[in-house]
Amino acid sequence: MIGAGWTGLAAALALRDAGVHCTVFEAAPLPGGRARRVDDKNMGAIDNGQHLMLGAYTQTLKLIRSLNPGVPEAELLLRLPLQLESASGEFRMRAPTVMAPLHGLLAIMWAHGLSIRDKWYAIRMVTSLRKQHWSCPPLQTVSQLLNRHHQTSAAILRLWQPLCLASLNTPIEQACAQLFLNVLRDSLDAPAAASDMLVPRVDLTRLWPAAAAQQLMMRYRHIVSEVLIDTQHVEVDGESFEACIIATPPYAASRILRVTHNPQALDILQQQLQAFTYRPIATLTMQLEQDWRMPCPLMMLDEFPEKGHYGQWVFACAASNQLTIVVSDASDFLKHDRQTFVAGIAQQIREQIARHPRAGHPMPAVLAHRLIVEKRATFSAEPGVLRPANSTAWPRLALAGDWTDTGYPAVLEGAVQSGQAAARAVIELLA
Numbered sequence: 001m002i003g004a005g006w007t008g009l010a011a012a013l014a015l016r017d018a019g020v021h022c023t024v025f026e027a028a029p030l031p032g033g034r035a036r037r038v039d040d041k042n043m044g045a046i047d048n049g050q051h052l053m054l055g056a057y058t059q060t061l062k063l064i065r066s067l068n069p070g071v072p073e074a075e076l077l078l079r080l081p082l083q084l085e086s087a088s089g090e091f092r093m094r095a096p097t098v099m100a101p102l103h104g105l106l107a108i109m110w111a112h113g114l115s116i117r118d119k120w121y122a123i124r125m126v127t128s129l130r131k132q133h134w135s136c137p138p139l140q141t142v143s144q145l146l147n148r149h150h151q152t153s154a155a156i157l158r159l160w161q162p163l164c165l166a167s168l169n170t171p172i173e174q175a176c177a178q179l180f181l182n183v184l185r186d187s188l189d190a191p192a193a194a195s196d197m198l199v200p201r202v203d204l205t206r207l208w209p210a211a212a213a214q215q216l217m218m219r220y221r222h223i224v225s226e227v228l229i230d231t232q233h234v235e236v237d238g239e240s241f242e243a244c245i246i247a248t249p250p251y252a253a254s255r256i257l258r259v260t261h262n263p264q265a266l267d268i269l270q271q272q273l274q275a276f277t278y279r280p281i282a283t284l285t286m287q288l289e290q291d292w293r294m295p296c297p298l299m300m301l302d303e304f305p306e307k308g309h310y311g312q313w314v315f316a317c318a319a320s321n322q323l324t325i326v327v328s329d330a331s332d333f334l335k336h337d338r339q340t341f342v343a344g345i346a347q348q349i350r351e352q353i354a355r356h357p358r359a360g361h362p363m364p365a366v367l368a369h370r371l372i373v374e375k376r377a378t379f380s381a382e383p384g385v386l387r388p389a390n391s392t393a394w395p396r397l398a399l400a401g402d403w404t405d406t407g408y409p410a411v412l413e414g415a416v417q418s419g420q421a422a423a424r425a426v427i428e429l430l431a
Helices: 006-017 058-067 102-109 116-131 142-148 153-168 177-188 209-214 250-256 263-275 338-354 412-430
Strands: 023-025 037-040 044-047 077-080 083-085 092-094 197-200 217-219 227-229 234-236 239-241 244-246 257-259 278-288 298-300 313-316 322-328 366-379 397-399
Touching: 006 023, 006 058, 006 209, 006 412, 037 366, 044 278, 044 322, 058 209, 058 412, 083 153, 083 298, 092 102, 102 116, 116 153, 116 177, 142 153, 142 177, 153 177, 153 322, 227 244, 244 412, 250 257, 250 263, 257 263, 278 338, 322 338, 338 366, 397 412
Parallel strands: 023 217, 227 257, 244 397
Antiparallel strands: 037 044, 077 197, 083 092, 227 234, 234 239, 278 322, 278 366, 298 313, 313 322
Protein backbone atom coordinates (compact mmCIF):
# COMPACT_ATOMS: atom_id res chain seq x y z
CA MET A 1 0.00 0.00 0.00
CA ILE A 2 1.46 3.35 -1.05
CA GLY A 3 -0.12 6.17 0.94
CA ALA A 4 -1.80 6.35 4.35
CA GLY A 5 -4.50 8.89 3.63
CA TRP A 6 -8.15 8.01 4.15
CA THR A 7 -8.09 6.03 0.89
CA GLY A 8 -5.00 3.98 1.69
CA LEU A 9 -6.05 3.24 5.25
CA ALA A 10 -9.54 2.16 4.15
CA ALA A 11 -7.96 -0.20 1.61
CA ALA A 12 -5.43 -1.57 4.10
CA LEU A 13 -8.14 -2.28 6.68
CA ALA A 14 -10.23 -4.11 4.07
CA LEU A 15 -7.21 -6.22 3.15
CA ARG A 16 -6.48 -6.99 6.78
CA ASP A 17 -10.09 -8.01 7.37
CA ALA A 18 -9.76 -10.43 4.45
CA GLY A 19 -6.65 -11.97 6.00
CA VAL A 20 -4.18 -10.29 3.64
CA HIS A 21 -0.96 -9.03 5.19
CA CYS A 22 -0.39 -5.45 4.13
CA THR A 23 2.54 -3.04 4.50
CA VAL A 24 1.68 0.67 4.28
CA PHE A 25 4.30 3.15 3.02
CA GLU A 26 3.67 6.77 4.06
CA ALA A 27 5.87 9.79 3.38
CA ALA A 28 4.53 11.78 6.36
CA PRO A 29 5.16 11.02 10.05
CA LEU A 30 1.46 10.40 10.79
CA PRO A 31 -1.58 9.02 8.96
CA GLY A 32 -4.48 10.90 7.43
CA GLY A 33 -3.13 12.40 4.22
CA ARG A 34 -4.84 15.69 3.34
CA ALA A 35 -7.35 15.14 6.18
CA ARG A 36 -5.04 15.02 9.18
CA ARG A 37 -4.03 16.76 12.37
CA VAL A 38 -1.54 19.60 12.45
CA ASP A 39 0.14 20.56 15.74
CA ASP A 40 0.28 24.33 16.14
CA LYS A 41 2.47 25.94 18.83
CA ASN A 42 -0.29 28.40 19.79
CA MET A 43 -3.52 26.50 19.24
CA GLY A 44 -2.55 22.88 19.80
CA ALA A 45 -4.07 20.21 17.56
CA ILE A 46 -5.87 21.73 14.58
CA ASP A 47 -6.75 20.21 11.20
CA ASN A 48 -4.94 20.52 7.90
CA GLY A 49 -8.32 21.42 6.43
CA GLN A 50 -11.85 21.72 7.78
CA HIS A 51 -14.12 18.92 6.55
CA LEU A 52 -17.88 18.62 6.62
CA MET A 53 -19.34 15.15 6.22
CA LEU A 54 -22.87 14.04 5.39
CA GLY A 55 -25.05 11.31 6.82
CA ALA A 56 -24.83 9.74 3.36
CA TYR A 57 -21.17 8.89 4.02
CA THR A 58 -22.11 5.35 5.00
CA GLN A 59 -18.72 3.67 4.61
CA THR A 60 -16.84 6.49 6.32
CA LEU A 61 -19.22 6.47 9.27
CA LYS A 62 -18.97 2.69 9.48
CA LEU A 63 -15.18 2.97 9.77
CA ILE A 64 -15.44 5.66 12.44
CA ARG A 65 -17.81 3.51 14.50
CA SER A 66 -15.76 0.33 14.15
CA LEU A 67 -12.51 2.03 15.15
CA ASN A 68 -14.03 3.82 18.13
CA PRO A 69 -15.86 0.98 19.90
CA GLY A 70 -17.99 2.12 22.79
CA VAL A 71 -17.52 5.81 21.99
CA PRO A 72 -20.82 7.62 21.36
CA GLU A 73 -21.02 9.35 18.01
CA ALA A 74 -21.78 12.64 19.76
CA GLU A 75 -18.28 12.65 21.26
CA LEU A 76 -16.71 12.45 17.83
CA LEU A 77 -19.14 14.24 15.53
CA LEU A 78 -21.63 17.07 15.82
CA ARG A 79 -24.68 15.93 13.83
CA LEU A 80 -26.99 18.65 12.51
CA PRO A 81 -30.10 18.28 10.34
CA LEU A 82 -29.61 19.81 6.91
CA GLN A 83 -29.30 23.55 7.46
CA LEU A 84 -27.78 26.53 5.72
CA GLU A 85 -27.64 29.89 7.44
CA SER A 86 -25.81 33.04 6.46
CA ALA A 87 -23.75 34.79 9.13
CA SER A 88 -25.94 37.87 8.82
CA GLY A 89 -29.13 35.83 9.23
CA GLU A 90 -30.50 37.16 5.94
CA PHE A 91 -30.77 33.61 4.59
CA ARG A 92 -31.84 30.57 6.59
CA MET A 93 -32.86 27.11 5.47
CA ARG A 94 -33.41 24.13 7.72
CA ALA A 95 -34.88 20.72 6.94
CA PRO A 96 -37.71 19.57 9.22
CA THR A 97 -37.70 16.12 10.77
CA VAL A 98 -39.95 14.43 8.21
CA MET A 99 -39.30 11.62 5.76
CA ALA A 100 -37.34 12.16 2.55
CA PRO A 101 -37.63 13.62 0.00
CA LEU A 102 -40.24 15.81 1.65
CA HIS A 103 -37.68 17.14 4.12
CA GLY A 104 -35.62 18.77 1.39
CA LEU A 105 -38.60 20.26 -0.41
CA LEU A 106 -40.00 21.70 2.82
CA ALA A 107 -36.59 23.10 3.69
CA ILE A 108 -36.64 25.10 0.45
CA MET A 109 -40.31 26.03 0.85
CA TRP A 110 -39.79 27.42 4.36
CA ALA A 111 -36.44 29.06 3.66
CA HIS A 112 -36.03 32.64 4.87
CA GLY A 113 -34.40 35.04 2.43
CA LEU A 114 -35.80 33.62 -0.82
CA SER A 115 -38.87 34.92 -2.61
CA ILE A 116 -41.84 32.75 -3.53
CA ARG A 117 -40.58 32.76 -7.12
CA ASP A 118 -37.09 31.66 -6.00
CA LYS A 119 -38.54 28.79 -4.02
CA TRP A 120 -40.98 27.69 -6.72
CA TYR A 121 -38.30 27.31 -9.38
CA ALA A 122 -35.92 25.58 -6.94
CA ILE A 123 -38.57 23.06 -5.86
CA ARG A 124 -39.60 22.48 -9.46
CA MET A 125 -35.97 21.76 -10.40
CA VAL A 126 -35.47 19.26 -7.57
CA THR A 127 -38.74 17.51 -8.45
CA SER A 128 -37.85 17.38 -12.14
CA LEU A 129 -34.35 16.04 -11.49
CA ARG A 130 -35.74 13.35 -9.23
CA LYS A 131 -38.07 12.21 -12.04
CA GLN A 132 -35.06 12.15 -14.36
CA HIS A 133 -33.18 9.94 -11.86
CA TRP A 134 -30.71 12.76 -11.16
CA SER A 135 -29.12 12.60 -14.59
CA CYS A 136 -28.30 15.29 -17.11
CA PRO A 137 -26.74 15.52 -20.58
CA PRO A 138 -23.01 14.71 -20.67
CA LEU A 139 -20.47 17.53 -20.53
CA GLN A 140 -23.00 19.89 -18.94
CA THR A 141 -21.81 22.39 -16.34
CA VAL A 142 -23.69 23.25 -13.17
CA SER A 143 -24.33 26.74 -14.51
CA GLN A 144 -25.90 25.30 -17.66
CA LEU A 145 -28.01 22.94 -15.56
CA LEU A 146 -29.29 25.77 -13.39
CA ASN A 147 -30.07 27.93 -16.41
CA ARG A 148 -31.92 25.07 -18.07
CA HIS A 149 -34.11 24.84 -14.99
CA HIS A 150 -34.62 28.63 -14.82
CA GLN A 151 -33.05 29.10 -11.41
CA THR A 152 -33.19 32.66 -10.14
CA SER A 153 -30.09 34.68 -9.30
CA ALA A 154 -31.05 34.70 -5.61
CA ALA A 155 -31.41 30.89 -5.45
CA ILE A 156 -28.09 30.45 -7.25
CA LEU A 157 -26.31 32.91 -4.97
CA ARG A 158 -27.76 31.62 -1.69
CA LEU A 159 -28.24 27.92 -2.36
CA TRP A 160 -26.77 26.26 -5.43
CA GLN A 161 -23.50 28.13 -5.78
CA PRO A 162 -22.37 27.61 -2.15
CA LEU A 163 -23.33 23.92 -2.28
CA CYS A 164 -21.49 23.37 -5.55
CA LEU A 165 -18.33 25.12 -4.41
CA ALA A 166 -18.35 23.32 -1.06
CA SER A 167 -18.78 19.85 -2.59
CA LEU A 168 -16.87 20.14 -5.90
CA ASN A 169 -14.40 22.95 -5.08
CA THR A 170 -15.10 24.20 -8.60
CA PRO A 171 -17.14 27.25 -9.69
CA ILE A 172 -20.57 26.58 -11.18
CA GLU A 173 -19.44 27.89 -14.57
CA GLN A 174 -16.87 25.07 -14.80
CA ALA A 175 -18.18 22.36 -12.47
CA CYS A 176 -19.53 19.04 -13.76
CA ALA A 177 -23.31 18.97 -13.43
CA GLN A 178 -23.52 15.18 -13.14
CA LEU A 179 -21.13 15.06 -10.19
CA PHE A 180 -23.17 17.76 -8.49
CA LEU A 181 -26.37 15.83 -9.12
CA ASN A 182 -24.82 12.69 -7.64
CA VAL A 183 -24.18 14.61 -4.42
CA LEU A 184 -27.75 15.98 -4.37
CA ARG A 185 -29.18 12.52 -5.13
CA ASP A 186 -27.43 10.82 -2.22
CA SER A 187 -28.34 13.55 0.24
CA LEU A 188 -31.82 14.74 -0.82
CA ASP A 189 -33.25 11.57 -2.38
CA ALA A 190 -32.28 9.20 0.40
CA PRO A 191 -33.41 8.68 4.01
CA ALA A 192 -33.56 12.04 5.77
CA ALA A 193 -30.54 11.21 7.94
CA ALA A 194 -28.43 11.05 4.75
CA SER A 195 -28.61 14.84 4.47
CA ASP A 196 -27.48 15.40 8.06
CA MET A 197 -24.35 17.52 8.33
CA LEU A 198 -21.58 16.13 10.53
CA VAL A 199 -18.77 18.30 11.86
CA PRO A 200 -15.84 16.52 13.58
CA ARG A 201 -15.49 17.33 17.29
CA VAL A 202 -11.98 15.83 17.44
CA ASP A 203 -9.06 16.31 15.09
CA LEU A 204 -9.24 14.37 11.83
CA THR A 205 -6.36 12.03 12.67
CA ARG A 206 -7.96 11.15 16.00
CA LEU A 207 -11.33 10.57 14.31
CA TRP A 208 -10.18 7.20 12.90
CA PRO A 209 -6.86 7.22 10.94
CA ALA A 210 -4.71 6.98 14.10
CA ALA A 211 -6.67 3.98 15.36
CA ALA A 212 -6.50 2.36 11.93
CA ALA A 213 -2.73 2.84 11.68
CA GLN A 214 -2.22 1.16 15.05
CA GLN A 215 -3.65 -2.02 13.58
CA LEU A 216 -1.48 -1.98 10.44
CA MET A 217 2.16 -2.43 9.48
CA MET A 218 3.19 1.19 8.90
CA ARG A 219 6.39 2.55 7.41
CA TYR A 220 6.35 6.28 8.04
CA ARG A 221 8.67 8.84 6.46
CA HIS A 222 9.26 6.57 3.48
CA ILE A 223 8.96 8.46 0.21
CA VAL A 224 8.53 5.74 -2.41
CA SER A 225 10.74 6.28 -5.46
CA GLU A 226 9.58 3.45 -7.70
CA VAL A 227 6.83 0.86 -8.00
CA LEU A 228 7.82 -1.71 -10.62
CA ILE A 229 5.04 -4.01 -11.86
CA ASP A 230 6.10 -7.43 -13.16
CA THR A 231 4.00 -10.42 -14.19
CA GLN A 232 4.92 -12.36 -11.05
CA HIS A 233 5.37 -9.69 -8.38
CA VAL A 234 5.59 -5.98 -7.56
CA GLU A 235 8.75 -4.24 -6.38
CA VAL A 236 8.46 -1.20 -4.13
CA ASP A 237 11.88 0.42 -3.98
CA GLY A 238 13.40 -2.98 -4.67
CA GLU A 239 11.34 -4.90 -2.10
CA SER A 240 9.12 -7.65 -3.50
CA PHE A 241 5.36 -7.95 -2.86
CA GLU A 242 2.54 -9.96 -4.41
CA ALA A 243 0.45 -6.91 -5.33
CA CYS A 244 0.26 -3.18 -4.76
CA ILE A 245 -2.33 -0.45 -4.34
CA ILE A 246 -1.17 3.07 -5.14
CA ALA A 247 -3.25 5.43 -3.01
CA THR A 248 -1.49 8.70 -3.74
CA PRO A 249 -2.53 11.76 -5.77
CA PRO A 250 -2.35 11.25 -9.55
CA TYR A 251 0.85 13.26 -10.00
CA ALA A 252 2.63 11.11 -7.41
CA ALA A 253 1.34 7.87 -8.94
CA SER A 254 2.57 9.01 -12.35
CA ARG A 255 6.03 9.73 -10.95
CA ILE A 256 6.66 6.35 -9.32
CA LEU A 257 4.93 3.86 -11.61
CA ARG A 258 7.03 1.55 -13.85
CA VAL A 259 6.08 -1.65 -15.70
CA THR A 260 7.95 -4.49 -17.40
CA HIS A 261 5.13 -5.40 -19.79
CA ASN A 262 2.25 -3.78 -21.67
CA PRO A 263 3.92 -0.39 -22.02
CA GLN A 264 1.14 0.85 -24.32
CA ALA A 265 -1.35 0.60 -21.46
CA LEU A 266 1.06 2.54 -19.25
CA ASP A 267 1.21 5.32 -21.84
CA ILE A 268 -2.59 5.60 -21.77
CA LEU A 269 -2.71 5.56 -17.97
CA GLN A 270 0.04 8.17 -17.73
CA GLN A 271 -1.93 10.45 -20.02
CA GLN A 272 -4.91 10.15 -17.69
CA LEU A 273 -2.85 10.75 -14.57
CA GLN A 274 -1.12 13.77 -16.03
CA ALA A 275 -4.32 15.32 -17.42
CA PHE A 276 -5.71 16.20 -14.00
CA THR A 277 -5.72 19.83 -12.97
CA TYR A 278 -6.08 20.88 -9.37
CA ARG A 279 -7.72 23.51 -7.19
CA PRO A 280 -6.58 24.74 -3.78
CA ILE A 281 -8.49 25.18 -0.53
CA ALA A 282 -7.45 27.65 2.13
CA THR A 283 -8.25 26.91 5.78
CA LEU A 284 -7.77 29.66 8.35
CA THR A 285 -7.90 28.75 12.03
CA MET A 286 -8.14 31.72 14.40
CA GLN A 287 -7.66 31.78 18.17
CA LEU A 288 -9.70 34.49 19.86
CA GLU A 289 -8.92 36.53 22.93
CA GLN A 290 -11.72 34.80 24.84
CA ASP A 291 -14.48 32.23 24.37
CA TRP A 292 -17.16 33.25 21.88
CA ARG A 293 -20.26 31.56 20.51
CA MET A 294 -21.69 31.99 17.04
CA PRO A 295 -25.46 31.80 16.47
CA CYS A 296 -24.90 28.45 14.66
CA PRO A 297 -22.01 25.96 14.68
CA LEU A 298 -21.40 26.59 10.97
CA MET A 299 -22.45 29.60 8.94
CA MET A 300 -22.16 30.85 5.39
CA LEU A 301 -20.25 34.06 4.78
CA ASP A 302 -21.08 36.60 2.08
CA GLU A 303 -18.02 37.33 -0.05
CA PHE A 304 -16.94 40.88 -0.88
CA PRO A 305 -13.44 40.62 -2.41
CA GLU A 306 -13.13 44.38 -2.77
CA LYS A 307 -13.27 44.62 1.04
CA GLY A 308 -10.98 41.64 1.66
CA HIS A 309 -13.96 39.51 2.70
CA TYR A 310 -12.97 36.18 1.14
CA GLY A 311 -14.37 33.70 3.68
CA GLN A 312 -17.12 31.34 2.51
CA TRP A 313 -17.85 29.21 5.57
CA VAL A 314 -17.04 29.66 9.25
CA PHE A 315 -17.08 26.76 11.71
CA ALA A 316 -17.10 26.80 15.49
CA CYS A 317 -14.28 24.61 16.82
CA ALA A 318 -14.31 22.22 19.75
CA ALA A 319 -12.20 24.79 21.60
CA SER A 320 -14.70 27.58 22.20
CA ASN A 321 -12.12 30.30 21.58
CA GLN A 322 -11.30 29.08 18.06
CA LEU A 323 -12.93 29.45 14.65
CA THR A 324 -12.14 27.81 11.33
CA ILE A 325 -12.80 29.58 8.04
CA VAL A 326 -12.81 27.85 4.66
CA VAL A 327 -12.11 29.40 1.27
CA SER A 328 -12.70 26.94 -1.58
CA ASP A 329 -11.09 27.37 -5.00
CA ALA A 330 -8.60 29.67 -3.29
CA SER A 331 -6.05 30.14 -6.07
CA ASP A 332 -6.44 33.92 -6.23
CA PHE A 333 -5.76 34.29 -2.52
CA LEU A 334 -2.28 32.77 -2.50
CA LYS A 335 -0.76 36.09 -3.58
CA HIS A 336 -2.31 38.18 -0.78
CA ASP A 337 -0.38 39.49 2.19
CA ARG A 338 -1.00 37.09 5.06
CA GLN A 339 -1.80 39.67 7.75
CA THR A 340 -4.10 41.65 5.47
CA PHE A 341 -5.87 38.45 4.45
CA VAL A 342 -6.51 37.43 8.07
CA ALA A 343 -7.59 40.91 9.15
CA GLY A 344 -10.07 41.14 6.28
CA ILE A 345 -11.71 37.82 7.15
CA ALA A 346 -11.88 38.70 10.85
CA GLN A 347 -13.64 41.93 9.92
CA GLN A 348 -15.96 39.99 7.60
CA ILE A 349 -17.08 37.65 10.40
CA ARG A 350 -17.39 40.45 12.95
CA GLU A 351 -19.51 42.67 10.70
CA GLN A 352 -21.80 39.99 9.30
CA ILE A 353 -22.56 38.14 12.53
CA ALA A 354 -23.25 41.47 14.26
CA ARG A 355 -26.32 41.76 12.00
CA HIS A 356 -27.66 38.33 12.94
CA PRO A 357 -30.90 38.40 15.00
CA ARG A 358 -29.33 36.07 17.57
CA ALA A 359 -25.96 37.79 17.70
CA GLY A 360 -24.46 38.06 21.17
CA HIS A 361 -21.26 39.82 22.12
CA PRO A 362 -19.04 41.12 19.29
CA MET A 363 -16.34 38.74 18.12
CA PRO A 364 -13.23 39.11 20.33
CA ALA A 365 -9.84 40.10 18.96
CA VAL A 366 -7.70 37.51 17.17
CA LEU A 367 -4.67 36.46 19.23
CA ALA A 368 -3.17 33.89 16.88
CA HIS A 369 -3.92 32.26 13.55
CA ARG A 370 -2.77 29.52 11.23
CA LEU A 371 -3.43 29.69 7.50
CA ILE A 372 -3.00 26.41 5.61
CA VAL A 373 -3.36 26.39 1.84
CA GLU A 374 -3.50 23.01 0.13
CA LYS A 375 -2.47 24.00 -3.40
CA ARG A 376 -3.70 20.72 -4.87
CA ALA A 377 -6.49 19.97 -2.44
CA THR A 378 -8.84 18.48 -5.05
CA PHE A 379 -8.91 17.75 -8.73
CA SER A 380 -10.82 20.27 -10.81
CA ALA A 381 -14.27 18.66 -11.14
CA GLU A 382 -15.02 19.71 -14.70
CA PRO A 383 -17.12 17.82 -17.26
CA GLY A 384 -15.29 15.26 -19.35
CA VAL A 385 -12.48 14.47 -16.91
CA LEU A 386 -11.38 10.86 -17.53
CA ARG A 387 -10.92 9.24 -14.14
CA PRO A 388 -9.19 5.83 -14.00
CA ALA A 389 -10.89 2.75 -12.60
CA ASN A 390 -9.52 0.99 -9.53
CA SER A 391 -8.45 -2.06 -11.53
CA THR A 392 -5.69 -1.62 -14.11
CA ALA A 393 -4.23 -3.44 -17.09
CA TRP A 394 -1.87 -5.14 -14.62
CA PRO A 395 -3.73 -7.49 -12.25
CA ARG A 396 -1.15 -6.95 -9.52
CA LEU A 397 -1.73 -3.18 -9.47
CA ALA A 398 -4.79 -1.27 -8.28
CA LEU A 399 -5.32 2.48 -7.97
CA ALA A 400 -7.21 4.21 -5.19
CA GLY A 401 -8.11 7.78 -4.43
CA ASP A 402 -10.93 10.30 -4.55
CA TRP A 403 -9.74 11.00 -8.11
CA THR A 404 -10.58 7.52 -9.39
CA ASP A 405 -13.94 6.87 -11.03
CA THR A 406 -16.08 6.91 -7.88
CA GLY A 407 -19.03 8.90 -9.23
CA TYR A 408 -18.35 11.49 -6.51
CA PRO A 409 -16.26 14.63 -6.54
CA ALA A 410 -13.14 14.70 -4.33
CA VAL A 411 -14.91 14.04 -1.02
CA LEU A 412 -13.99 11.82 1.91
CA GLU A 413 -16.65 9.22 1.20
CA GLY A 414 -15.38 8.83 -2.35
CA ALA A 415 -11.86 8.33 -1.01
CA VAL A 416 -12.97 5.62 1.43
CA GLN A 417 -15.13 3.79 -1.12
CA SER A 418 -12.31 3.90 -3.67
CA GLY A 419 -9.89 2.35 -1.20
CA GLN A 420 -12.32 -0.43 -0.41
CA ALA A 421 -12.95 -1.11 -4.11
CA ALA A 422 -9.21 -1.31 -4.80
CA ALA A 423 -8.83 -3.74 -1.91
CA ARG A 424 -11.53 -5.98 -3.38
CA ALA A 425 -9.64 -6.11 -6.67
CA VAL A 426 -6.47 -7.25 -4.89
CA ILE A 427 -8.37 -9.78 -2.76
CA GLU A 428 -9.87 -11.34 -5.91
CA LEU A 429 -6.40 -11.60 -7.44
CA LEU A 430 -4.87 -13.26 -4.39
CA ALA A 431 -7.83 -15.62 -3.98
